[in-house]
Amino acid sequence: MFDMFCNSVQLFLKGKLFHDLPKVAMLAGVGIGLAAAIVIALVKMGCSLWVAVAAAGFCAGALQPRLFRDLKYR
Amino acid sequence: MTLLNASTNDLNLLSGLLLLLLGLFTGALGGALGGIVVGGSALGNELAAMMGAFFGPVASLPGVLIGLVMLAFLL
Numbered sequence: 001m002f003d004m005f006c007n008s009v010q011l012f013l014k015g016k017l018f019h020d021l022p023k024v025a026m027l028a029g030v031g032i033g034l035a036a037a038i039v040i041a042l043v044k045m046g047c048s049l050w051v052a053v054a055a056a057g058f059c060a061g062a063l064q065p066r067l068f069r070d071l072k073y074r
Numbered sequence: 075m076t077l078l079n080a081s082t083n084d085l086n087l088l089s090g091l092l093l094l095l096l097g098l099f100t101g102a103l104g105g106a107l108g109g110i111v112v113g114g115s116a117l118g119n120e121l122a123a124m125m126g127a128f129f130g131p132v133a134s135l136p137g138v139l140i141g142l143v144m145l146a147f148l149l
Binding site: 008031036038040043053067 | 085097099100101103104105107108111112134140145
């Protein structure tokens with residue numbers, strides 16, 4: 001499993017993993033922005049930091065496979 | 075429940091790193107679940123969960139980092 005991960009990272013750094021890199025970056029940005037927004041909103045609503053971070057991580061993480069679902073690989 | 079209370083919010087280098095670690099793990103957990111929901115029937119549950127566990131932290135880790143940095147300026 002670790003080999004597969006290293007292999008994927010190498011392909012990504014050579015720019016040969018994804019077909020459409022700007023789209024990947026945009027979809028990742030959507031998830032990143034959502035996580036940041038959830039952290040800030042929950043803390044401003046009076047939750048403690050670790051509750052906000054756990055909720056944001058879980059929500060953004062659960063959404064990301066849906067966002068990356070129809071990516072094209074090379 | 076003092077742990078749930080906002081009064082325990084002190085954001086420094088150590089707690090920030092621990093919170094990033096928490097974000098990494100919850101992101102992987104959520105990603106695995108989301109992967110099973112999205113692709114479990116097409117890829118099989120194990121592969122879908124593993125790919126999801128890679129995808130989840132892609133969003134959660136930088137997102138939590140940005141959120142915490144912005145909060146550090148706001149708080």
